[in-house]
Amino acid sequence: MFKKLEVWFVTGSQDLYGPEVLKTVGQHSQEMAAFLTKSAKIPVSVVYKSVMRSLDEVTNICIEANTARQCIGIITWCHTFSPSKMWINGLKLLNKPLLQLHTQYNRDLPWGEIDMDFMNLNQAAHGDREHGFILSRLRKSRKVVVGYWKEDDVQERIGIWTRAATAWYDMQGSKLARFGDNMREVAVTEGDKVEAQIKLGLSVNTWPVGDIVKIINGVSKAAVDKLIKEYEEVYEIAKEGRPGGKYHDNVRYQAQIEAGIKSFLKDGGFKAFTTTFEDLHGLKQLPGLASQRLMAAGYGFGAEGDWKHAALVRAVKVMGDGLKGGCSFMEDYTYHLHPSGYKSLGAHMLEICPSIADGKAKIEVHPLSIGGKEDPARLVFNTLTGPATLTSMIDMGNRFRVIVHDVECVKPEAKLKKLPVANALWIPQPNLKVGAAAWIYAGGAHHNAFSQAITAEYIEDFCDIAGIECIAINKDTNINALKKELKWNEMYYLMAKGL
Numbered sequence: 237m238f239k240k241l242e243v244w245f246v247t248g249s250q251d252l253y254g255p256e257v258l259k260t261v262g263q264h265s266q267e268m269a270a271f272l273t274k275s276a277k278i279p280v281s282v283v284y285k286s287v288m289r290s291l292d293e294v295t296n297i298c299i300e301a302n303t304a305r306q307c308i309g310i311i312t313w314c315h316t317f318s319p320s321k322m323w324i325n326g327l328k329l330l331n332k333p334l335l336q337l338h339t340q341y342n343r344d345l346p347w348g349e350i351d352m353d354f355m356n357l358n359q360a361a362h363g364d365r366e367h368g369f370i371l372s373r374l375r376k377s378r379k380v381v382v383g384y385w386k387e388d389d390v391q392e393r394i395g396i397w398t399r400a401a402t403a404w405y406d407m408q409g410s411k412l413a414r415f416g417d418n419m420r421e422v423a424v425t426e427g428d429k430v431e432a433q434i435k436l437g438l439s440v441n442t443w444p445v446g447d448i449v450k451i452i453n454g455v456s457k458a459a460v461d462k463l464i465k466e467y468e469e470v471y472e473i474a475k476e477g478r479p480g481g482k483y484h485d486n487v488r489y490q491a492q493i494e495a496g497i498k499s500f501l502k503d504g505g506f507k508a509f510t511t512t513f514e515d516l517h518g519l520k521q522l523p524g525l526a527s528q529r530l531m532a533a534g535y536g537f538g539a540e541g542d543w544k545h546a547a548l549v550r551a552v553k554v555m556g557d558g559l560k561g562g563c564s565f566m567e568d569y570t571y572h573l574h575p576s577g578y579k580s581l582g583a584h585m586l587e588i589c590p591s592i593a594d595g596k597a598k599i600e601v602h603p604l605s606i607g608g609k610e611d612p613a614r615l616v617f618n619t620l621t622g623p624a625t626l627t628s629m630i631d632m633g634n635r636f637r638v639i640v641h642d643v644e645c646v647k648p649e650a651k652l653k654k655l656p657v658a659n660a661l662w663i664p665q666p667n668l669k670v671g672a673a674a675w676i677y678a679g680g681a682h683h684n685a686f687s688q689a690i691t692a693e694y695i696e697d698f699c700d701i702a703g704i705e706c707i708a709i710n711k712d713t714n715i716n717a718l719k720k721e722l723k724w725n726e727m728y729y730l731m732a733k734g735l
Contacts (some may be wrong), residue, residue: 238279241579243268245269248318264341291322298326309401310335320370333401333701334378339385340426378474393429400697403643408437412508417542424681427631431444449518452496459541463491472598483601490613492591494526508536508546513607524586524614530587544629548685562591566686578668586614588658593617602656619660626684639680640695665711674709
């Protein structure tokens with residue numbers, strides 16, 4: 237996806253400086269865009285798009301960006317002083333994400349040689365302030381990155397924003413299939429699907445389980461054999477699940493489910509899906525290994541009909557594509573409350589993505605006490621240690637809220653010999669007592685999108701682009717301050733509808 241996408245590098249100036257200065261401004265801008273597009277930290281192309289000198293030029297470039305399918309956003313830089321009134325019409329029309337890069341071409345001041353020529357060609361210090369004013373005056377959401385353009389930190393922060401912008405691009409017009417409804421009487425998996433399409437560009441619809449059962453039942457033996465061969469190459473398989481073992485047919489049925497659902501998703505252009513154990517009519521097993529494998533292939537997934545987290549898993553996977561670490565649907569399951577150190581064990585009945593596995597995952601078959609079906613095959617593994625994020629999306633009635641929580645994954649204190657599911661063990665930041673209380677005060681779901689590839693900054697950028705609320709829980713979280721933030725946000729989002 238990244239290879240075909242672009243962000244446009246748009247420089248602000250004016251005719252006041254004369255042709256020679258403007259020529260140099262253009263050369264500097266081209267050099268910077270070429271440098272950034274080669275950066276390993278920025279996954280999309282950075283395309284130079286001329287120096288803006290007038291209202292018409294700004295308006296035209298914003299209209300062009302809006303209609304260019306490959307353009308996922310604009311980076312603006314006011315190399316010289318660019319009067320902000322000429323940006324108003326264009327910025328009012330712009331509907332693509334915006335990053336304001338506050339930098340200058342030269343890194344150092346030439347102390348003994350500095351003159352007005354140097355000053356005129358290195359004046360973003362006040363040019364970007366003029367630009368920043370009109371963006372703030374228009375209430376235009378954007379990311380501001382400050383620093384020398386060749387610094388790793390600057391490239392990294394631009395790269396984070398481009399990944400968030402790509403996830404937003406991916407979500408526009410995307411389709412999510414729900415096989416059955418959400419789990420009965422559960423509140424947090426509900427939500428306004430019409431508002432999701434208005435606000436997020438996400439189309440969410442339901443298909444009867446019978447529709448997918450027909451496709452699954454029609455999967456050929458050859459297609460199942462092909463997947464079984466792949467399983468044997470990629471995973472360890474418990475003895476009972478191998479050919480001749482008493483559970484081999486159970487493993488084969490999960491391969492059949494995988495092939496059937498994948499066919500449905502591919503043919504329909506879907507990017508995410510949900511299942512529920514309360515609607516398995518016609519299925520022999522709850523999709524376990526099949527859901528895990530489809531997540532590993534890039535599809536978003538939500539259990540119990542949780543479409544918001546299926547969409548979120550897909551978005552987080554897009555943001556983290558190509559980075560170290562994976563992403564999975566996850567659930568806070570149970571706690572370790574020993575005085576030596578509180579921890580949280582994350583898992584689910586079956587559906588944890590193997591992209592987060594520590595080593596080779598193992599296919600096992602165990603009974604499942606929920607759903608009343610055959611024993612399903614699933615991948616079992618522990619998760620890599622290190623920093624991770626948990627991200628939840630909830631419907632507050634008048635807006636969507638996203639909560640992102642920093643955690644530190646650790647190794648279990650002993651082998652989990654009898655745990656028949658994949659798991660992740662983490663220490664919430666700043667600790668479990670504060671972190672869990674903050675999550676609960678914010679209304680975070682019991683489900684989340686777990687990632688070891690991205691940080692909270694990616695989620696914050698995505699929420700800024702989407703225009704939705706973001707609550708961050710981290711090492712600096714204070715409960716009293718968080719409660720005030722939640723109240724202030726309530727007032728802001730109530731009043732913002734009238735601005």
